[in-house]
Amino acid sequence: MGNFNLVLLLSLALSFCLFPFPTSAQLKQNFYANTCSNVESLVRGAVTKKFQQTFVTVPATIRLFFHDCFVQGCDASVIVASTSSNTAEKDNPDNLSLAGDGFDTVIKAKAAVDADPKCRNKVSCADILALATRDVIALSGGPSYAVELGRLDGLSSTASSVNGKLPKETFNLNQLNSLFAANGLTQTDMIALSAAHSVGFSHCSKISSRIYGNPVDPTVNKTYLGQLRSMCPKNVDPRIAINMDPNTPRTFDNMYYKNLQQKMGLFTSDQVLWEDTRSRPTVNIWAGNKQAFQSAFITAMTKLGRVGVKTGRNGNIRRNCAVFN
């Protein structure tokens, strides 16, 4: 092999070690210091107003951010609406029924930012979604944290791009770990982020095989099983949704892990974090230590926010978050 090839091979290998995932050295906390220095207070104001109108903004916004980042990166492509010629991400059946209040939260926050003349069309929808997510978590009792900024909005959004990118509620630990690893996230990050299921709702269809299957899932707490069956009777209206955290459904807290210890995780993908002895120690630590959970959660959210970030020619700042410029 010639020297040139060897050097090429070595530098390729080195760059894969340094940048194994599409990351974003450009992101920084004060990205808008010279263009829209008050962006954080503008977003927080709009999000707080929305929160006072409906709690649903909390889970809806958090889940929107997660889905956005896992499908084509954190680029607000999930917010784009379908047109007659393009079926967008949000209309893939796997959008897992994203609640409209998450979209509305971002649209309202964007309007608040753009109402300030110096900020108009300067802040990306992707960054507004990242800030709004931090704000709804803090408003519901979770940790507050500094958000890295500087993402651009993506230039494509197709329903087919969603396929295989989102986890299923039936996943076991290996399946969860491999999907999160594909996004540069560790098992620890995955367990921390799963605590988002400490707020919000699930449709009964997602658990029918756990509670009515043959056999019934033996990892469901017997008392909880009775409660789930009464809230989700057979042939229930498919629009009916139940709390994912039966104990503190409106607080973003570490109750999620305490529930898992009682076999009260809602999905297989939740309960498996305690059932599998490889992840159980982490669940047990965070069930008993709120500070340790919160710091792991902040680390994981920051990493989630770096997934597939668009810069340069790969993105722009959308004037309307739901429509390409």
Ligand code: HEM
């Ligand atoms: C670990 C694998 C995960 C699986 C299998 C999963 C699956 C699901 C499913 C099936 C629902 C219910 C959807 C419905 O019936 O409408 C749901 C809801 C939700 N998920 Fe996840 N999820 C996972 C991880 C995450 C992560 C990492 C986050 C955020 C950091 C998240 C945030 C949420 C929120 C907030 C809701 C409630 C949505 C609402 O009330 O509108 N999930 N998830």
Ligand SMILES: *[C@@H]1O[C@H](CO)[C@@H](O)[C@H](O)[C@H]1NC(C)=O
């Ligand atoms: C999610 O997908 C379903 C089925 O394709 C669609 O009917 C629904 O409107 C979508 N939800 C949102 C919020 O776009």
Ligand SMILES: *[C@@H]1O[C@H](CO)[C@@H](O)[C@H](O)[C@H]1NC(C)=O
């Ligand atoms: C089931 O939940 C109850 C509390 O609702 C708890 O006392 C009990 O220990 C749980 N059972 C198991 C097997 O974890």
